[in-house]
Amino acid sequence: MVKARHWTRPEEFHGEVKESDLKLVEENLSEDLKDGEVLCEAVYLTVDPYMRMHGSVIGERKTMFGAAVSKVIKTRNGEFPLGTLVLSGSGWRTHFISKDGKDLKPIPFDLGNLSPSVALGVLGMPGLTAYFGLNRKLEPKSGDVCLVNGAAGAVGSIVGQLAKLKGCTVIGFAGTDDKCEWLKQELGFDHAFNYKKIKLEDALKQAAPKGVDIFFDNIGGDFFHEMIDKHMAQNGRVYPQINMKILFHELTIRGIIVSSHYNEAQEALAEMSELVKKGQLKYKETLFDGFDKMPEAFVGLFKGENTGKAVIKASNYP
Ligand SMILES: NC(=O)c1ccc[n+]([C@@H]2O[C@H](COP(=O)([O-])OP(=O)(O)OC[C@H]3O[C@@H](n4cnc5c(N)ncnc54)[C@H](OP(=O)(O)O)[C@@H]3O)[C@@H](O)[C@H]2O)c1
CATH class of the missing domain: 3.90.180.10 (Medium-chain alcohol dehydrogenases, catalytic domain)
Known part of the structure; x- marks a missing residue:
């Protein structure tokens, strides 16, 4: 036995x-x-x-x-x-x-x-999380600024080094001065901050004044939200830790601002207007008659009073 x-x-x-x-x-x-x-x-x-x-x-x-x-x-x-x-x-x-x-x-x-x-560890699940999370999902390029928190942990410490190997400037956040020294002196991180001693905003003023291109989040919570709210560069890429479903389903969450795509609008509208005309793309308008109805129409948006597009008919056409 x-x-x-x-x-x-x-x-x-x-x-x-x-x-x-x-x-x-x-x-x-x-x-x-x-x-x-x-x-x-x-x-x-x-x-x-x-x-x-x-x-x-x-x-x-x-x-x-x-x-x-x-x-x-x-x-x-x-x-x-x-x-x-x-x-x-x-x-x-x-x-x-x-x-x-x-x-x-x-x-x-x-x-x-x-x-x-x-x-x-490094050649197991955490190392592979760093490898695939960074190299396959976040596409690091030389010159990118890459920020990782939990940086002295199993995943974070590998993320930072792999990012350095890709030519990124790497910023790590960890919870003790000793960990930060290790990140800088031994792992070659460009910057390492003790998040218990310095505010994210102050740290990034010196380390990433133009914003962060790659954010590999190991922590979630306030750190995540502050990064998203204030410190990401245009077209930044994020590995999030806010919701396990995002990870399990390997979701891609991508921002879009339509005005960035206006240079492709003509092509898109040609395609869509054809579909509308053929009845293959249906639409509905909730029409408010008269300019003085604008406040009513506007308030209605937040009460769900429109179906399809709320529009106001201000005068007759033609
Ligand atoms: N997507 C996947 O497939 C996958 C796979 C593996 C891991 N993960 C996730 O990746 C993250 C890191 O994993 P890991 O294995 O590297 O962890 P780890 O080695 O256990 O590192 C954890 C470190 O995070 C820091 N920490 C803990 N609580 C914190 C808090 N409330 N605020 C700020 N820092 C805190 C601590 O260091 P400090 O001294 O710096 O505070 C701790 O040493 C975890 O969230 C894990 O669930 C995901």
Whole structure:
């Protein structure tokens, strides 16, 4: 028998996560394996912010979930010999038995002299979040100003460095002076600010007077809103942390100001007017008769009194 331990979670975390929310449970795992089974012992485990999640995202799971790097300590599966290092989504467990090895993955790169823990960080889920989030979604170019908060965290620290490699000017925000020193001295960030000591606005006056082209948000909240309200450059790109649905559905949220497209208007109107004339594009107008009806028409907009376009007939035509 192996004494296996795992951490259980509450159905929901209320407010700040507290250690007392988690309970350590012991169980005996039989070492008497069946054909195909693999007994694994965790070598490295990970804690990530998403583990607070609940509801449909995690379903009925009672054990804290997440990835692990484990070693095979007993096996009846030829694919996973004794001592093999494997990645799994086995959660916060010291030991587990894989029934057939299908839930185990070899480390997908050559570790060389690296610690296997990198498969949970820089060369794991957080590193890939940084890589795909930045390189695939935000299209960094040389000369862009890239701002990342949570900059000394698992994702943020990689985002900043990948952005530097693309030739961006990189600004990081983190919560201690030591973290900021690390970002600047060792990771090569151009600027790093302790958000507990300096206002965003003051920091960006010196670091990004023309605005930020790429904002990789790891925090959400006021920081996010202030960035969007005041500090983004024209055509800026944002990885947001405000709503998990945006992330899960990989939504693209793009701003548009129609006047920027007026140079293409003639073409668009030619196409649309044809559709209107053919009855393939229908429209309705809520007509207010007389110039003195303008306030009524205007107020009506905020009460839903118009269907289609509210227009005012001010005089006769022709
Ligand atoms: N979209 C995806 O697929 C995906 C994947 C992975 C992670 N994420 C998200 O990316 C974000 C960063 O993840 P991570 O793994 O890098 O996290 P992490 O390494 O755990 O970093 C968290 C850091 O954020 C800072 N922080 C915590 N609470 C804060 C607050 N209220 N205000 C400001 N800073 C705060 C802390 O550093 P300071 O000292 O600087 O405050 C903390 O060390 C998380 O929101 C995570 O959910 C998304």
